[in-house]
Amino acid sequence: MTEFDFEYLRAYLKQRSGLALSSEKRYLVESRLAPVCRRFNFATLRDLIGSLKITHDGAIERAVVEAMTTNETFFFRDRLPFDLFRDVVLPEALARNAARRRLRIWCAAASTGQEPYSIAMLLQEAAPRLSGWQVDLVATDISSEVIERAKLGLYSQFEVQRGLPVQWLLKYFTQIGEQWQISASLRSMVEFRQFNLLHGFEGLGSFDVIFCRNVLIYFDAPTKSEILGRFANSLIPGGALMLGAAETVIGLTDRLVPDTKHRGLYGHASPQAPALRAVAV
Template identity: 65%
Template sequence: MNESEFEFLRGFLKARSGLALPPEKRYLVESRLAPVCRNFQIADLAELIRSIRISRSLALESAVVDAMTTNETFFFRDKGPFDLFRDVLLPRYLTARTTTRQLRIWCAAASTGQEPYSLAMLLEDAVERTAGWKIDIVATDISTDVLNKAKAGLYNQFEVQRGLPIQLLLKHFTQVGDQWQISQKIRSRVSFQGLNLIKDFTALGIFDIIYCRNVLIYFDAATKSNVLARIANSLAADGSLILGAAETVLGLSDAFTPDPAHRGLYSKVFQAVETRPLSLQRATSR
């Protein structure tokens, strides 16, 4: 793969997924795309890139994006955001939404489902306090492969050992061969759907709580700003946004203010001006 081919791949990934692949990450390309070459019976990366340019195969393009997207996740990852939900956010909105008795939660870039299922298990523990409530957890991701795994709720031994307390494993999972499947009760609390964050997501509706953790770090500043502005439009006036530990809105968005008492928690400060998805911006600027 020569320099021009690498630059084409970088442009393709950014246009399709928002992923900003820095030059120093070139080493990732061969290791992650070699399996794609094998699966599609393509000789090498140069031929793979030629195929993307010429064939416009949606299956191949999706496979390349999936392979280059980082899907690192585990149950109760970083712990703090889940303690925050159980101890602060859930009590807050159970009080604030007593009239409607409805609560909507969005887990963006949910990968194989451990984040939304972790929230669902916390809600199951609070079942007495939430009796009679309609609580929706919507989980989205760009990758069809990880969404299929998330919907099945099947995890191997390594995956259930990462962050999942043993009492919750025994309570909510059943062993199936050498894997563990989360209960239908927990699975039924989460709805999964495909979604590309750089495209329009207004159809998802308005949410009270949005978890968008560890995905903005893969975007450039302009893409981060655009996504954050549109997230603000999808958040209730008193809604809460939770970002990853290495992420911030500072210098990127004026629509949120950090909560001084809780790291990674942001409140909406005003209704952001409607912002078009990047794909629509490019189309109208031609």
């Protein structure tokens, strides 16, 4: 792959997914796109890039973007944000929404589903408090391939051993051969959609809680600022945005300010709005 081809791919991926590749990631491009070349019968990566420039084949374009996105995830990843959701964010949301009895949660980078299903398990454990409530749990990802897999809720032995308490494995999963499938009742709690964070959020509605963890690290500063602004618009007053350990809003937006009670929590800067909490853990 020539330097010119690599620069074209960098610009291509930035425009379509927000992914900001540094120059030292050239090896990553070559390794991840090799299977795409084989799948679509391109002899070389340069042939694939030539097709992107000329044919604008939607299937090839989606395959290239999806091959370059990172889908590392596991159940209850970095346990703290889920503890905060259970112990702080959820009780506050229930108190705040007691009159309308509706709760809306968005997992903005759902990957193969472990994060939204982790939340669904927490909601199921809190079922007595949610009796009579309408709970919407929306899970999105840029990759249609991982979304389709997430809908199945089918995981390997290795995947269910990563972060999932054994008692919840036995409670919420059924073993099917060498795999485990999450219960139909929990699968029905999650609405999965393919969605690109570079697009407008208006069609998704407003949310009490947004999880967007370990995604912004792949974007450049202007893209991060734009997305954080959209998240602020999508959160109801007092809502919570949860980010990953290496992510922050500081220096990227003036729409959010730190919450002094918890490390990595942020709130709406507007004095008219109740504190919005964003969790960066």
